[in-house]
Amino acid sequence: MPPTPDASAPGPALPDRGRADACPGALRLHRADDGALARVRVPGGLLTAAQALVLAEAAEQLGDGQLETTSRGNVQLRGLGSDAGAELGGRLRAAGLLPSDTHERVRNIVASPLAGLDGRGHADVQAWVRELDRRLCASDWAAALSGKFLFALDDGRGDVAALDADVTLIARPGGAALLRLGRAATARPVPAGGAVDAALGAARDFLAALEAAGRTAWHLREVPGLLDPGPLELPAPAGPHPPAGVLPGGLSVGLRFGRADAGQWRLLAEAAADGLRVTPWRGVVLPGAAAGWLPRLAAAGLRTEPGSPWERASACTGTPGCAKSLADVRADAAAALDAAEQPGVPVHWSGCGRRCGHPGGTWVDVLATGQGYRVTRGEASVEVTTQEMAEAVAEARRMT
Template sequence: MARTRDQDACPGALTLHQAADGALLRVRLPGGVLSSTQLAVLAQAAAEFGSGSLELTSRGSLQVRGLDGAPATTAAVAGLIADAGLLPSATHERVRNIVASPLSGRAGGLADVRPWVAELDAAIQADPALTGLTGRFWFSIDDGRGDVSGLRADVGVHVLESGDDVAVLLAGTDTGIRVSATEAVSTMITVASRFAEIREKRWRVAELDDHTVLLEEFSATAPAGARFETTTRGPVGWIPQNDGRVALGAAVPLGILPARTAEFLAAIEAPLVITPWRTVLVCDLSEDIADVSLRVLAPIGLVFDENSPWLDVSACTGSPGCDRSATDVRADAEAFARAAATEGGTGGVHHRFVGCERACGSPLRGEVLIATADGYRPLSRSGPHP
């Protein structure tokens, strides 16, 4: 892909993107982790300054849109975010893109990778060279269950059966390089720094003709080339944790979380994880609190049924939020999901409705439907999606 710019236009908490419906702000959440207090602050920002809703992204971040873009508003929202501990580095805030197995350390998996997320985030912020990455470059840490490795982050590690070693991935492909778990973070930083050094106008590792240029100081000790299956659904429902407590997994229809619903989630006062599948985990609950929470949250729109068609339907912003969109794709996606609920479901296939050829945020697997003047047509999968 030929780029004309060396930087993308991905929004951050300080660098806003001007959309058709106002300015858009994105808050990176390494590993998708945030506290109930932090969610309450973001809900406040959305209610007071934005559209009244938060948006969950495919990289486990949260967005506020509909801001007026005035410097005073930007400063006020940035102040709220910083005071909540969500803006630890003004220079690196757009490049703290880390996804990790959301249930790691709580249920399943071969290792608890939560400390790695914190270590990687700190290492990113400590490296001045990594400000040269784009806002679309991202890292993945898979605890061995195979949920995030298939999302094809730029650089990632995947815990192996022993739990003591990891496979190094580039653009979702196993490089054949194996390092110890203690070297996982430093290896990812080395590869990312090398990419920042040589990328020129490339935004993503997949745009390199030869990935081995990033791996010159490493030696492969296993076969290379394997890829993990892409997961399109996050964990939902009642999830028993290893420690006897409970996590609740909730799908957020179309990834749009009303501020009022976010306030209810925050009121539970439990750790939260935003997943790359636009779901939210409410963690470390007693069974009594989990039961009460489910009874409150389900009637206000969160989805806990793993058979719900909402888990297989998503959409880009569409009209009127995006001036490139041919139609209001969210309305069409909602109509599709409601019809599927009464007509036998989605067949287990993810359906993504998008308003133009860019197909922003589309999953790597499933059916992507592009709006046209005559309805929708399927996206060709002939090449890698940007």
């Protein structure tokens, strides 16, 4: 498994992007083997029930009837016709999901999904999300950010702070915050009331520094030392994610590989008394939903029990949706997970060396080779057949 990029690595070893990124959006569709793909940005993962229904209807009428959640809490539609862009854009604008055509790909904002529900945290990051999104869309300069540039708004519990976003705000007691740049080990202090100003300022400083240096980059981590990270030591991010089941203030539901069909999505919208929060861990939090919904959600094929081997398991698209993939990784991964008896460290299946959608931190890398899979955890790696893969993955996830 390739090592996670190190913020202290020397600049010459890091990429200088000579082209604009091709990250898909709601208007810039990506051509895949199973049709066009649209990625709808959902800042903070926040959706009203009505907006969720609009997405379900669009997936059913314009695409393959499936919706995918991403590692940034966004939503993708697949299997779209080549001429579906205009119709999809109109539906999204009417639902308030496309406030700016020129900024729609840069609205990448994740936020603590349990903020305000369980009594933890130090800030109303949902308010931060809305203000940051509004001001991003109103700033001409922000349209120059990469479609991969990510803001993370952590209420102080350390969940989305563990995602190593380009700009991370971590709420502190009394309304103050810490501002982390890329994967820096230190942070800048932010006074009460200045969180969104600080996040926007860091993004703008990044673009200005790139221009002054004559470089092109998508992420802050690609150009270490470009901006002063600040003097304060960061608390270690806790990195917890909401387990499936009943939570204080609502429910948490897991989606297999982040996918749900239109019927499942409608059921989530029906259960969502106070809207939906799409998480970066390919699940959905339903604030205000009663525990009585769990049997119906489980009967529909959604994950509602904690402690499943499916927790912290992800996979790329694989075949038949991706021409580069060497295997139907989702089918193989599902068989392995259904046969497993317990959860473990994060695991990700990839159909090729790009490893699209892999998690950060420590994870088991399951890479298709054309003859089977290579299962890697740290320095330990083993080549296995597809039939042997489930046992090898279970063992790797148990390793201490």
